[in-house]
Structures are given as C-alpha cells and as structure tokens.
Amino acid sequence: MMPLGLRAAAVSLFLLALLLAAWHLATLPAGGRQAVSDEYAKLVGAAAATGQRSAMPGPLEVGAKLLEHLRDPFYDRGPNDKGIGVQLAYSLGRVLSGFALAAATAIPLGFLIGMSPLAYRALDPFVQVLRPISPLAWMPLALYALKDSHASAVFVIFVCSMWPMLINTAFGVASVRREWIQVARTLELRPPALALRVVLPAAAPTIFTGMRISIGIAWLVIVAAEMLVGGTGIGYFVWNEWNNLSIANILVGIFAIGMVGMGLDQAIGRIARLVSYAE
Amino acid sequence: MAFLKVEGLAKVYAGARGRPDTVVFEDVNFSLERGEFVCLIGHSGCGKTTILNVLAGLETPSAGAVIVDGREISGPGLDRGVVFQNHALLPWLTVLGNVAFAVRARWPEWPAARVRARAKETLAKVGLAGAEHKRPAELSGGMKQRVGIARAFSIEPKMLLLDEPFGALDALTRGALQDELLRMVQAARQTVFMITHDVDEAILLADRILLMSSGPRARIVEVVENTLPRSRTRADLHHDPQYYRIRNHLLDFLVSRARSAAATGGAPRLVRPGLEGGEVASASEPRERSPRAATNAGVRGATVVSLHSNA
Numbered sequence: 001m002m003p004l005g006l007r008a009a010a011v012s013l014f015l016l017a018l019l020l021a022a023w024h025l026a027t028l029p030a031g032g033r034q035a036v037s038d039e040y041a042k043l044v045g046a047a048a049a050t051g052q053r054s055a056m057p058g059p060l061e062v063g064a065k066l067l068e069h070l071r072d073p074f075y076d077r078g079p080n081d082k083g084i085g086v087q088l089a090y091s092l093g094r095v096l097s098g099f100a101l102a103a104a105t106a107i108p109l110g111f112l113i114g115m116s117p118l119a120y121r122a123l124d125p126f127v128q129v130l131r132p133i134s135p136l137a138w139m140p141l142a143l144y145a146l147k148d149s150h151a152s153a154v155f156v157i158f159v160c161s162m163w164p165m166l167i168n169t170a171f172g173v174a175s176v177r178r179e180w181i182q183v184a185r186t187l188e189l190r191p192p193a194l195a196l197r198v199v200l201p202a203a204a205p206t207i208f209t210g211m212r213i214s215i216g217i218a219w220l221v222i223v224a225a226e227m228l229v230g231g232t233g234i235g236y237f238v239w240n241e242w243n244n245l246s247i248a249n250i251l252v253g254i255f256a257i258g259m260v261g262m263g264l265d266q267a268i269g270r271i272a273r274l275v276s277y278a279e
Numbered sequence: 280m281a282f283l284k285v286e287g288l289a290k291v292y293a294g295a296r297g298r299p300d301t302v303v304f305e306d307v308n309f310s311l312e313r314g315e316f317v318c319l320i321g322h323s324g325c326g327k328t329t330i331l332n333v334l335a336g337l338e339t340p341s342a343g344a345v346i347v348d349g350r351e352i353s354g355p356g357l358d359r360g361v362v363f364q365n366h367a368l369l370p371w372l373t374v375l376g377n378v379a380f381a382v383r384a385r386w387p388e389w390p391a392a393r394v395r396a397r398a399k400e401t402l403a404k405v406g407l408a409g410a411e412h413k414r415p416a417e418l419s420g421g422m423k424q425r426v427g428i429a430r431a432f433s434i435e436p437k438m439l440l441l442d443e444p445f446g447a448l449d450a451l452t453r454g455a456l457q458d459e460l461l462r463m464v465q466a467a468r469q470t471v472f473m474i475t476h477d478v479d480e481a482i483l484l485a486d487r488i489l490l491m492s493s494g495p496r497a498r499i500v501e502v503v504e505n506t507l508p509r510s511r512t513r514a515d516l517h518h519d520p521q522y523y524r525i526r527n528h529l530l531d532f533l534v535s536r537a538r539s540a541a542a543t544g545g546a547p548r549l550v551r552p553g554l555e556g557g558e559v560a561s562a563s564e565p566r567e568r569s570p571r572a573a574t575n576a577g578v579r580g581a582t583v584v585s586l587h588s589n590a
Contacts, residue, residue, distance in 0.1 A: 179367035182337050186355045187384035187434070197380070201371045277371040278416035 027058035098157025110169025135160035149229035161214035168210025172203030208272035281310035288343035304497040318481040321491030360431030375411035385434035401433040421452035441473040524553035
C-alpha cells in the first residue's frame with residue numbers, strides 16, 4: 001500500500017485530469033451548421049457563424065496563453081499592456097504595505113485591548129460596527145481624502161486586514177493562562193518583560209492565526225479594489241482582459257490570483273509554525 | 280522570632296446586591312520557623328490555595344498580615360519560590376528555558392552562560408539531566424512537576440511554597456517525587472509551606488501539620504506535631520506504630536471533625552498524637568515512642584490538649 005500522501009496526490013492528479021478533460025470536451029468546436037442568418041454570418045466570419053470556435057477557450061488554449069505569460073512575465077508596453085508578473089507585483093506591493101500598516105496598528109492596539117478589560121469594553125462597540133463594513137465601501141471616502149488611487153487601494157487593504165488581527169491579538173492576550181502570569185509575577189518580572197517574554201509568546205499563535213485570516217482577506221479585496229481604481233495590478237489586468245474579451249487571459253489571471261494567494265497563506269503558515277507550541 | 284508569621288488572616292468576598300458576604304476563612308494565625316516543613320491539610324473549598332496565594336503575594340487578604348523574615352509582604356517576590364498545582368510551565372520554552380527563565384529573573388546581571396549552568400545544575404538535582412532540551416508537552420506529569428520544583432529551587436528562595444504539587448500524579452510517581460523533594464529540602468535546609476490533601480504525604484514530609492476546618496468561615500483548628508523521627512522514609516514509615524496514631528488522628532479530623540470544628544473559636548490546639556498524657560495509649564495499643572519524639576516537646580504558643588477523645 002502506498003503512503004497516504006502519495007495516494008492523495010494520485011487522486012488529486014486524477015481529479016485534475018478529469019476536470020481538464022471535461023473542460024476540453026465542453027469547449028470543442030460544435031460542428032459546421034450555420035447558427036445565424038446569412039447577413040450576420042457574412043459580418044462575423046465563418047468561424048463565429050458556425051460555432052466552430054467556442055467563445056470559451058479550452059484548456060489547451062489557456063495553457064498556451066499561460067506559457068506565453070510565463071515566458072515573459074515582466075514586460076511593460078504601456079499602461080494597457082504589462083506582463084502578468086508586473087501586475088502581480090503591483091498587487092502584492094499594495095497588499096503587503098496595507099497589511100504591514102495594519103499589523104503595525106492592530107497588534108499593539110490589540111495588545112492594549114487584551115491587557116485592559118476597560119479598553120476591551122470601551123472599544124468593543126467601535127470594532128463591532130466597523131468590522132462588518134465592506135472594505136470597498138471605504139474606497140470613495142479614501143479617494144476623496146487621499147486623492148490618490150494607489151494610496152486608496154492600500155488604505156482599503158489596511159482597513160480590511162485590520163479587524164482579524166485586532167480581534168485575534170486582543171483575544172490571544174486576554175486569554176493567556178493566569179498561572180503563566182502568576183509565574184512571572186512571583187519572579188518579579190516588570191510589566192515590559194512580562195509583556196514581551198510571557199504574554200507575547202503565549203499569544204503568538206493566536207496572533208498569527210489573525211494574520212493569516214487578514215492576508216487572505218487582503219488578497220481577496222485587492223482584486224476588487226484594483227478593478228475599481230484601475231491602472232495597475234492583477235485586478236485591473238482581469239478587468240482589462242474582460243474589456244478585451246480575452247477569456248483565456250482572464251482565466252490565466254484567475255489562476256495566478258489563486259497561486260499567489262496560496263503562497264501568501266503558506267508563507268504566514270510557515271512563520272506561525274515557528275511560534276506555535278503544544279500544551 | 281518566627282521566620283514566617285501569619286496574623287489574623289481573612290478572606291471575604293463581598294456579597295452581590297445585598298446578599299451577605301462570603302467569609303472563606305478568618306482569624307488564621309500560624310508561624311513557621313526557619314528550616315521547618317509545614318503542611319496545611321483541609322477539605323477542598325476551605326481556602327487553602329488562597330492562603331498559599333496570599334503567602335506568595337498573588338492575592339491580597341481582606342484582613343491580616345503576613346510577615347516574612349521580619350518584613351510584611353506586599354506582593355510577590357523572589358524570596359518565595361512557588362510550585363504550582365498544575366506545574367505552570369511555559370510551554371513555548373524548553374525544560375532548560377523554563378528554569379533559566381527563573382534564574383535570569385533572580386540574577387539579571389549574570390551572563391547567559393552562568394544562567395544556563397545554574398539551570399542545568401538544578402535540573403540535574405531533580406533527575407532531569409538529559410531532558411533539558413525537551414518541551415514540557417513531551418514530558419510526563421511527574422517530569423513536568425520536577426521541572427516546576429527545579430524552577431522554584433533554582434532561585435534559592437528563603438521559602439518554598441507548594442500548592443498540592445503531587446495531587447495530579449499517580450501513586451508511584453508521587454512517592455518518588457516526595458522522596459526527592461524531602462532530600463532536596465533537607466540538603467538545603469529549606470523552609471517549606473505545602474498544601475496537600477494527602478494525609479500520608481503530610482506525615483512523611485511535614486514537621487508540623489496544620490488542620491483547617493471546612494469553609495465557610497474556615498479556621499486553622501489544630502496544629503499537629505509530627506512525632507516521628509525526622510529520618511523517616513517512605514519505606515519504613517508504616518512500620519512505626521506512631522505513624523498510625525498520627526494518621527488516625529488526621530483522618531478522624533478530616534472525616535468527622537473538620538465540619539463541626541469551625542464553630543469552636545479560639546487559638547488552634549497543639550496536638551501530639553500518641554504522646555499526650557497517660558490516657559492516650561489505650562490498652563489495645565502498645566505504646567511505643569519514636570526516638571526523636573521525646574525531644575520534640577517544644578510547645579509553640581498553642582494550647583496543649585490531650586487526645587483521649589480521639590485516640
């Protein structure tokens with residue numbers, strides 16, 4: 001019997017093959033019968049008129065497109081024609097700067113909220129009202145206030161990645177085991193040492209869970225934000241290809257979004273494993 | 280002058296909305312001499328852990344004072360090492376890291392190498408040499424509590440406070456740890472205050488045993504002097520008839536008198552089971568005194584009563 005990991009991989013590959021085959025069959029040319037009136041057929045050409053080519057590209061076409069993009073991901077031929085790598089780099093830059101700003105705000109603030117029952121209660125209504133607001137709702141306000149589309153996108157990322165980190169940090173800090181605090185107190189640790197050497201390592205796994213949720217949300221939101229503000233980024237790329245009616249490019253964009261999102265999640269997961277502990 | 284003096288200690292929780300206050304314990308007085316091992320026994324809920332936490336400085340009493348070495352304590356301090364009920368190891372640190380954490384807190388000016396050396400040395404004393412780089416999660420319950428004991432010992436406290444340290448362990452492990460604790464305490468002439476509900480543990484370890492009545496309004500009702508020789512070991516304890524007299528006395532208290540005793544006020548009685556007056560030894564019980572018992576007649580400011588009612 002093969003080990004479980006190997007068997008799972010085999011099943012995954014089989015499912016992928018099944019999916020690609022179904023996709024391929026569904027997008028095959030549909031035979032030679034003309035489907036539109038003669039005048040229209042003259043206008044659009046034989047291929048479109050007979051349905052020879054589906055508007056939906058098959059896996060081979062998308063695969064070829066993907067290879068084309070991968071062969072030269074970083075070209076820049078003007079505002080509407082940049083390599084997919086360049087677009088992803090723009091998006092990543094926005095996500096990482098918004099996320100970093102949010103982490104720098106939310107983690108200290110969450111620490112404070114978690115340490116102080118007063119702050120916890122006083123700030124709770126604000127968090128409860130602000131958290132369910134779709135981050136994109138802030139976009140017009142950000143554009144008005146910041147007068148810059150790039151900064152506004154970063155702001156939207158900042159807002160949306162703020163809450164999971166804030167809430168998780170506060171929760172992690174508030175639920176540090178009482179006896180660990182007592183150990184530190186009997187050893188006469190001063191408050192800064194207590195915070196850094198007991199509370200922070202104790203709450204670190206919970207904080208990283210918050211960071212992982214945040215980066216996931218940020219990557220979801222950046223696509224929508226870039227569709228709105230336009231100019232650069234993978235979200236803009238996908239929307240631009242919709243305007244170009246290049247479904248193959250849209251699919252390549254979607255695939256790239258998925259891969260990068262997975263990478264971000266895995267990266268935080270790796271770091272989180274370093275600070276995790278078993279009780 | 281006693282090393283530790285507890286005077287008029289009380290813990291009261293204010294009743295919510297007009298309900299009467301809950302008095303957990305009140306009028307708790309006792310003292311410890313330097314180098315003495317004292318156990319506190321009582322039913323759960325009588326406030327034993329609260330008393331220990333007050334001694335550790337982790338809780339403030341509603342009334343009364345604790346004086347250690349001539350000074351009233353006002354909070355936790357490095358002069359008192361605490362072994363917690365559930366070991367309370369920091370799970371993200373290794374075994375060595377946990378002990379070094381305490382050593383570093385005690386001597387912040389020490390270089391890292393010296394801190395490590397001290398931590399290793401203390402771990403070797405509790406038989407954990409070789410396990411330094413394990414995480415607490417990889418240890419058995421007994422080993423975890425060994426680390427807890429090493430951590431408390433490593434800072435060379437003036438006094439050790441143990442809160443039912445072996446309560447969660449199986450009987451064999453508990454026995455081994457009791458032996459080790461006794462050995463370390465005697466070697467370091469450590470002053471120890473320990474909470475337990477295990478009668479045998481108290482008889483093996485303690486010089487004096489404080490008996491606490493059940494709450495609410497719990498008090499220390501009796502102070503039982505351990506009249507067994509200090510050289511007692513777990514192996515020969517149960518061969519000494521005196522052991523059964525002490526044991527019966529403690530069990531009688533826990534089973535039948537702990538509940539009713541709270542009502543009777545006054546200072547705790549000093550009791551020396553099997554050695555008080557002629558009437559103690561009944562006809563059915565052969566009277567054998569342990570060698571050390573006779574020399575142990577010092578009365579520490581408490582009323583001496585005879586035991587004819589429970590012998």
